[in-house]
Amino acid sequence: MTQFNYQKAHFIISAPDIRHLPPDSGIEIAFAGRSNAGKSSALNALTQQNGLARTSKTPGRTQLINLFQIEEGLRLVDLPGYGYAQVPEEMKRKWQRSLGEYLQKRECLKGVVILMDIRHPLKDLDMQMIDWAVGSELPTLVLLTKADKLASGARKKQLMSVREELANKVGDIRVEYFSSLKKIGIDKLRNTLNEWFSGSEEQPINDDNA
Template identity: 50%
Template sequence: MSLLIERAHYFVSAHNMRQLPPDEGAEVAFAGRSNAGKSSALNALTRQNALARVSKTPGRTQQLVFFRVTPEAHLVDLPGYGYAKVPLDLQAHWQAFIDQYFRTRQALRGLVVVMDIRHPLKEYDRQMLSYAVQRGLPAHALLTKADKLSRSQQIISLNKVKKELHEAFGDTVGVQVFSGESRLGVDEARGIIGGWLGL
């Protein structure tokens, strides 16, 4: 059951392909622009307050952080992207690393892209989604911080994003409203992620 996701704990961090754990089992990657609410989403999904606090401050070494759910299932936290402060050579390294990870990682079962519901589908979001679509992997967008909007505003934003995603990627990308604060959409997202991980 997807409740197993609550067992997630820090496992390992990788700055390059050599440092990745063995390419086996199933893993789901989480991506999101800086301040989109990715850490809050991971914490809400795992019902832990500080799981994703291992996360990096802007501009520090970029790495993939693996959280182990079971020996065969992992959540992978990709560094928050969109920071102008990151040096260009580090941006280039990260771009090459993430590109290779998406092209070659057999354990990768799906991608969750976290977007602030008030500022969705920026260039970076589309780029990450296209990585998954090109690999034929399922992707799911969480429109976070939904508690900042009224219910009617949430529906308007959700429908707009659905339409844009359909035009760009067909039916390969799911989308939902989400709030780590109010726990809106947590069970729905857990069901999807748990399904990808085979939990």
């Protein structure tokens, strides 16, 4: 499995929808999550670049599809946050359309990282996102963020609970906990991305979440 240098990540484009994205080739891995799930912080921690993805004290500010290139043809994608955002309903619907269109029509998309606050996992929109990914036969990594907010025992209990909840989903779904602040789970995230970028999504699906 190839090891990629995520510190080399650099911003290439922000797009309102898939028609404004680069050609549909290479490999893209998307990061999705509720507006307050910590997507930008996770991307910054992964790449060791504090300013790569903009973080905001007002969740929901990421309204565009943001692309970051690791190497030629290999891209990380920061999708618009869903839920929670204090924005007009019409704008929320527009984001949902952009998300759905990207997930269902972007052929170079080879994996989805779905982030959710470990204290409030598996909300309706999270489950919808997981179902979209599974329906598109995309390998999925569920990252339970802000893991530093829970004690070790509670953290492990929540991890097992979410794995159990998703065990009936047919597909390649992994669940791990993560903390940008304490750098917990970054190695597991990096290893999963290395796998997907190396093309191992073509291996047989393994739905063992243990």
